[in-house]
Amino acid sequence: MRVVLCDDHQMFVEALGAVLTARGWTVCELAFTAADAEAAIRFHRPDVGLMDLRFLDGDGLGVIKSLADLAPETRLVLVTGSTDTASIRAAIDAGV
Template sequence: MNTAPLISILDDEPEIRTLLAETLREAGFRTQTHGRARDFEAALRSHRPDVCLVDLSLPDTDGLAVVHRLALEEGAIVIIVSGRAQVQDRIAGLELGADDYITKPFDPAEVVARIRARLRRPNAASETGDHARFNGWTANFDSYALTSNAGEEKTLSHAEAEVLRLFLTSPKRLISRAQMLDALGGTAGESFDRAMDVRISRLRTKLGEDPKNPRLIKTIYGAGYIFLGDVVWG
């Protein structure tokens, strides 16, 4: 049985789909390709990909809507591969839950490198386990769920889970923007900073934090963030 990571490609350009699929198979990945969002989403019912490569300009729907659903419902790593190079498109994609953004035209080797970097990141922290308890909450990184002591469950996107895991593995220590960039990957600049702000804001909301006076995730202006909770793994 082939246990190589499965990469699902959604792009309406046949040449791009063929280029990506051939490059990824040569790199040792399994692939699925789709030209329309409805076919892509139908395939998700029977196969759960490890990484989804999603174009934004699709013939039957807005690619950003697909990215948002993937981030909220599937827990897959989502990388946008798009000809939209404007900063606002990058910010929108990352805000909606994408883990990375690659603009066309691209070097196929860079796509492979970005995918491998993303797939390595969860394993880098696997020594801590898949469950962590802190301040009345349990984070399950296997099912991307956040559960309160009262039993209320909230879904985490993959991008939100990465940020939360970073905080939980380094509690009560300052985490700078540079450290976040190094740990989570991406490209330095306005789009990365904005995406981090949005993900942290969403985590605070899910944790029931007062946005004006958060207890767990503290912003140290000009320096970074500190997670102040008491964390137990396992």
């Protein structure tokens, strides 16, 4: 399984990447900004893109919406600490 991990919490992403790699997954790239997340998923076209809703440089929801058209073969999985149900619902509606 090929995956791109996208979250602005570097320690979390690096730890998750190490765990997934140890379990046989291919971690294509770690992205810490919304811009890098979109670019990494567009470039690598992974099986899975793990996405946060909030980044320091922008909104993960915008990335999720754009990737639905740009990389439809990539399954996006939402991982977030947000309790904003409207944002979570919008992400689900966008295809995560």
